[in-house]
Amino acid sequence: RKEVEQDPGPFNVPEGATVAFNCTYSNSASQSFFWYRQDCRKEPKLLMSVYSSGNEDGRFTAQLNRASQYISLLIRDSKLSDSATYLCVVGGMNRDDKIIFGKGTRLHILP
Amino acid sequence: DVKVTQSSRYLVKRTGEKVFLECVQDMDHENMFWYRQDPGLGLRLIYFSYDVKMKEKGDIPEGYSVSREKKERFSLILESASTNQTSMYLCASSDRTSGRETQYFGPGTRLLVL
Numbered sequence: 001r002k003e004v005e006q007d008p009g010p011f012n013v014p015e016g017a018t019v020a021f022n023c024t025y026s027n028s029a030s031q032s033f034f035w036y037r038q039d040c041r042k043e044p045k046l047l048m049s050v051y052s053s054g055n056e057d058g059r060f061t062a063q064l065n066r067a068s069q070y071i072s073l074l075i076r077d078s079k080l081s082d083s084a085t086y087l088c089v090v091g092g093m094n095r096d097d098k099i100i101f102g103k104g105t106r107l108h109i110l111p
Numbered sequence: 112d113v114k115v116t117q118s119s120r121y122l123v124k125r126t127g128e129k130v131f132l133e134c135v136q137d138m139d140h141e142n143m144f145w146y147r148q149d150p151g152l153g154l155r156l157i158y159f160s161y162d163v164k165m166k167e168k169g170d171i172p173e174g175y176s177v178s179r180e181k182k183e184r185f186s187l188i189l190e191s192a193s194t195n196q197t198s199m200y201l202c203a204s205s206d207r208t209s210g211r212e213t214q215y216f217g218p219g220t221r222l223l224v225l
Contacts, residue, residue: 032212043201043216044154087154091212099212103153 002026003100004090010106017078021105023088024070031097033064034089035073038104044087047073075107083109114138115217117202123223130189132220134202142205143185144214145169145177147198154201160185192224 006023013019025033033050048055050062050071061074071090075082088102118133134143144159146169156169158177166177174196178186185204189196199221203214 034213043219045216046213049213089214098156099214101154103151 004088004102006086006088006102006105008103008105010108012108012110013078014110015078015080018074018076019078019107020072020074021086021088021107022070022072023090023102023105024068025088025090025100026069027090027092027100028066028069030069030090030092032091033062033071034091035060035062035071036087036089036101038085038087040084044101047086078109080109080111083107115202115204115215117200117217117220119220120218121221121223123225124189124192125225126193128192128224130192130222130224132187132189132200132202132222134185134187134204134217135183136185136204136215136217137183138204138206138215139182140204140206140215141182142207142212143179144203144205145175145185145187146201146203147171148201148219149198157187192222194224196222197224198222 004025035047036044037047038044050064054063059076063072085104085106087104091099115136145157146154148154155171160166160179176188199219201219202217205212205214
């Protein structure tokens with residue numbers, strides 16, 4: 001099993017639709033989880049952290065399922081500006097723990 | 112706002128040249144990282160540093176070296192550039208005091224080795 005695995009996509013979704021991505025991770029001791037967004041030819045930027053109880057930021061909802069070792073990102077009422085690659089990131093709590101980036105899921109919002 | 116800057120956005124070099132990529136962060140972060148990103152391969156960690164004068168190998172250190180003489184500056188060096196080092200190079204910094212590490216990236220340097 002790869003350390004962090006994502007469906008590469010692309011997901012082609014009409015504007016206004018709801019889209020969900022999953023990301024699985026192999027290290028059950030992982031403690032920190034994030035979603036980053038990367039626009040074409042730009043650097044990755046933090047979208048949101050993922051907390052054990054799940055968390056929401058506007059149209060974005062992130063959830064963690066420790067038993068099945070996956071995190072998810074839900075985007076409601078998608079906008080054209082949501083088109084980007086979404087990177088799943090998993091790490092530990094100690095400084096020596098590796099931070100692992102997934103390869104990303106490409107999302108295209110269609111007008 | 113955290114700001115991470117990289118010395119060049121685009122760079123063209125010839126095979127065998129020595130290449131310096133510089134990264135500066137202004138948030139007094141302890142940790143700094145160098146990645147390369149290639150289509151289909153995602154982000155791969157080259158080197159990282161948790162303190163001045165300190166460096167650790169990442170997953171793909173071969174052909175690279177680094178220098179951290181000051182806390183805010185982390186340099187990546189390609190001793191003798193090769194065509195397979197053509198890539199997007201991303202620098203990042205983080206502050207691990209909270210126990211949840213968020214990495215902040217610079218804008219990247221697109222390096223083409225001819």
